[in-house]
Amino acid sequence: MSQPKVPVWVNLALIPFINIMLAFLVSALVILAIGENPIEAAGYLVYGAFGYEEGIGYTLYYATNLIFTGLAVSIAFKAGIFNIGGEGQAYIGGLGVGLVCLAVDQTMPFYVIVPLAIIGGAAFGAAWAYIPAYLSARRGSHVVITTIMFNFIASSLMVYLMVNWLKQEGRMSPNSRTFEESAWLPYMHEMLAAIGINIEQSPLNASFLWALICCVLIWGLVWHTRWGYQLRTVGTNATAAVYAGIDNGKVTIWVMLISGALAGFVGLNEIMGVHHSLLLNFTAGFGFAGIAVSLMGRNHPVGIILAAILFGALYQGGSELAFEIPSITPEIVVVIQGLVILFSGALEHMCKDRVEAFFTRTSAA
Amino acid sequence: MFETLILILDATLRVSTPLILAALAGLFAERSGIVDIGLEGKILGAAFAAAAAAAVFGSAWIGLLFAIIASVALALIHGFACITHRGDHIVSGVAINTIVAGLTVTLGLDWFSQGGQTPALTGDARFTSITFPFADALADVPVIGLIYSELLSGHNILVYLAFAIVPFAVWIIYKTRFGLRLRAVGENPHAVDTAGISVAFIRYRAMIICGILCGLAGAYLSTAHNAGFLKDMSAGKGYIALAALIFGKWRPVPVMFACLLFGFLDAVAVRMQGVQVPGIGEVPVQAIEVLPYVLTVLLLAGFIGKAVAPKAVGRPYVKERG
Numbered sequence: 001m002s003q004p005k006v007p008v009w010v011n012l013a014l015i016p017f018i019n020i021m022l023a024f025l026v027s028a029l030v031i032l033a034i035g036e037n038p039i040e041a042a043g044y045l046v047y048g049a050f051g052y053e054e055g056i057g058y059t060l061y062y063a064t065n066l067i068f069t070g071l072a073v074s075i076a077f078k079a080g081i082f083n084i085g086g087e088g089q090a091y092i093g094g095l096g097v098g099l100v101c102l103a104v105d106q107t108m109p110f111y112v113i114v115p116l117a118i119i120g121g122a123a124f125g126a127a128w129a130y131i132p133a134y135l136s137a138r139r140g141s142h143v144v145i146t147t148i149m150f151n152f153i154a155s156s157l158m159v160y161l162m163v164n165w166l167k168q169e170g171r172m173s174p175n176s177r178t179f180e181e182s183a184w185l186p187y188m189h190e191m192l193a194a195i196g197i198n199i200e201q202s203p204l205n206a207s208f209l210w211a212l213i214c215c216v217l218i219w220g221l222v223w224h225t226r227w228g229y230q231l232r233t234v235g236t237n238a239t240a241a242v243y244a245g246i247d248n249g250k251v252t253i254w255v256m257l258i259s260g261a262l263a264g265f266v267g268l269n270e271i272m273g274v275h276h277s278l279l280l281n282f283t284a285g286f287g288f289a290g291i292a293v294s295l296m297g298r299n300h301p302v303g304i305i306l307a308a309i310l311f312g313a314l315y316q317g318g319s320e321l322a323f324e325i326p327s328i329t330p331e332i333v334v335v336i337q338g339l340v341i342l343f344s345g346a347l348e349h350m351c352k353d354r355v356e357a358f359f360t361r362t363s364a365a
Numbered sequence: 366m367f368e369t370l371i372l373i374l375d376a377t378l379r380v381s382t383p384l385i386l387a388a389l390a391g392l393f394a395e396r397s398g399i400v401d402i403g404l405e406g407k408i409l410g411a412a413f414a415a416a417a418a419a420a421v422f423g424s425a426w427i428g429l430l431f432a433i434i435a436s437v438a439l440a441l442i443h444g445f446a447c448i449t450h451r452g453d454h455i456v457s458g459v460a461i462n463t464i465v466a467g468l469t470v471t472l473g474l475d476w477f478s479q480g481g482q483t484p485a486l487t488g489d490a491r492f493t494s495i496t497f498p499f500a501d502a503l504a505d506v507p508v509i510g511l512i513y514s515e516l517l518s519g520h521n522i523l524v525y526l527a528f529a530i531v532p533f534a535v536w537i538i539y540k541t542r543f544g545l546r547l548r549a550v551g552e553n554p555h556a557v558d559t560a561g562i563s564v565a566f567i568r569y570r571a572m573i574i575c576g577i578l579c580g581l582a583g584a585y586l587s588t589a590h591n592a593g594f595l596k597d598m599s600a601g602k603g604y605i606a607l608a609a610l611i612f613g614k615w616r617p618v619p620v621m622f623a624c625l626l627f628g629f630l631d632a633v634a635v636r637m638q639g640v641q642v643p644g645i646g647e648v649p650v651q652a653i654e655v656l657p658y659v660l661t662v663l664l665l666a667g668f669i670g671k672a673v674a675p676k677a678v679g680r681p682y683v684k685e686r687g
Contacts (some may be wrong), residue, residue, distance in 0.1 A: 030471065034475035132662075135666040139668075140666075140667065141665040141667075144455050145661070145665060146662055149608065149662050152604065152655065153662075156651040157651070157655075288459065327474065328471070331471050334464075334470075335463075337463055337467070338463030341456060341459055342457065345452070345456035345457070346447070346452035346453060346457030346460050347446050349450045349451055349452065
C-alpha cells in the first residue's frame, strides 16, 4: 500500500500554524478569564515586540538564547534523544565562558578572548552533556531522567562555586567581578554605528550573528554530511541503524556533545554580551523554552530561527503587556509557551492526523 | 545529641510527606505505563488551588478538595495526550509543568493582587498539628517521651495520611484485581487487551489516582507545611519524587524509604549549615542537596544495584484492529 501524499506545505506551514493558533486561543481564554481584552493584549504584545527599534532589539536578544537552546534540543531530537538538560548545560556552558573571560580578560586582546570563550562555553556545555550521554549509551541509563538530575546538580554546583569561590570580595550578592571591556561582546548598535547605521540601544549583541552561523553549521552537518545521515538514521530507526553498521552509542554521545555545546553558547549572549560578569540564574528557563522552540520549528534550523523570533517576541511583548495592563504578569508568556509544547508536541497527532486525513481524502477524490 | 536526632527525624517526616505522596502518584502512573514528568506541575497546581480555595472559603478541607480537582484535571490532560492521542509522555509532562508554572502566577496576581502569592492563611484555612493524647504529660519521660511527643505527635493530618496510604497502595497494587491489571498494563498491554480489558480505561484510572495523590501533596505544601502559596513553591519536589520512585524501584514500601532518605538528607542539610565537621571542615550545603540526584544517576547507571522500569513505560499503546 503506498502512502497517499499530503502536500508539503501542509506539514511545514499549516499544521504548525493550527497548533500555534490553538495555543493562542487558549491563552486568549485565560486573558478573558482574568477580565482583560485579549485583542487589546495582543496589540500591546505585538507593539512591544516589533513596534520600535529597542523592542525589536530585545526580541532578537531573547531569540539569540532561544536559537541556541532550540538547536540544542532539535539536534538531539533528530537522533531520537530527548535532551531535557539544556538548562543545566547552558548554565555550565556560561560558567565556561565566564571562567575564560575572568582568566584572560586582563592580558589578552578581544580577538583572542572571543574564540577562547566560544571554546570554553562549548567545552563546558558539552562536558555537562557528556556524562548523561555516556551513561545512556554505555550503561543504559534513561537520558531524560539523567539530564533532569543534571539540571539540579548544575544549579547546586553553580551556587556553591559562586558563593564560595567566584563571588567578588566584600559584596553581598554572589556576582563575580565585572570583566574588562576587552571581554565584552560588541552590542549591535555599536557595530552598526561603526558602519554608519544608527539604531537605538538594546542588549542585542554579536552573539546573535554567532547563533545564525550555528544554524548554518548545524544545517550543513545534519543534512549534508555522512555523519548527519547516520544521526538521522539512528533517530528514524535505531534498529535499522545497527544493521547498517552504525554505532548508535557513538552517535548518541557525539550528538549530546554538540547539543550541550550549543546550549552552552547561551553564556556568550548572557555573560559576555550583557551581564559582563558571572552570576546566578542567568539561564532563566531558556533551556526549557528551547523544547518549545524546537517543536515549533519542526527541528529544522530555518524553523528554529522563526520559532525563536516568535518566542523572543512573546518574551519582549510580554514585558510590554505587563507594563500596560498591570493585572497581567509576564508569566502569561510561560503559559503560552507551555500551550505550544502541549499542542505542537504532546497533542501533535490530534490535529495532524485529521488534517492529513482531510488532504488525502480530497486528493484521492 | 539524642534530642537533635529526634528533631532531625521530626523534620524528616515533615519534608518527606509531599515526596511520599508524589512518589506514590508517580508509582501508579508508571506502573500503568505512563511516564509522569508532570508530577512537579500537578503539585504546584494543587498547591495553588488549595491555597486559593482555602483563602476564599476559609477552610483547609475545601482547599484540599479544589487541590484534588485541579490536580486530577491536569492528570487527565496528560492522559488525554498520552493515552488517547499517543503523544510523547515526556513532552506532555514538560508542557503541563510549563503551563502550571505560568498559570498559577497569572491567576494568583489577578485574584489576590499580591504579586502571584495567595494571602497568608490562618486558623481553619490551614491544617494544624494534631497533638496525641498525653503527649505533653509524657514529654518528660526519658527517650520514649521525646519520641512520642516530639517525633510521633504534633504533625498535621496529611502527614499521617501519607504514611497510611503506603500500606493501602501496597494492598491495591498487589492484592486487588485492579492492581494486577494495572501492573499487567505497564508490563504487557497486549496481553491485557487480549484478555478483553481496556488498556486505556485502566491507564486513565491510574492517572486519576495519580492526580488525587499529587493533589494531597500540593495541598500539604500550601495549607499545612506553609501558610499560603508562593511562586514556584514546589521547587523541584516533583522531580525528587521521581528520583525516589526510581530509587525505590517502583515498589511502594521501598519508595517510601527512598522518600524518607531524601527527606532526611534535606533535614540534615538545613542543620549542617555552617557546622564544622571534625576532620572535614564545613560541608557545603549544596553537596548534601545534590545527593538525591547523584544517587539516582548512579543507580540508573547500574553502579549501585539496578533499576528496571515497568517494561511498557512511555510507550503508547495502539490497539490492533482486524
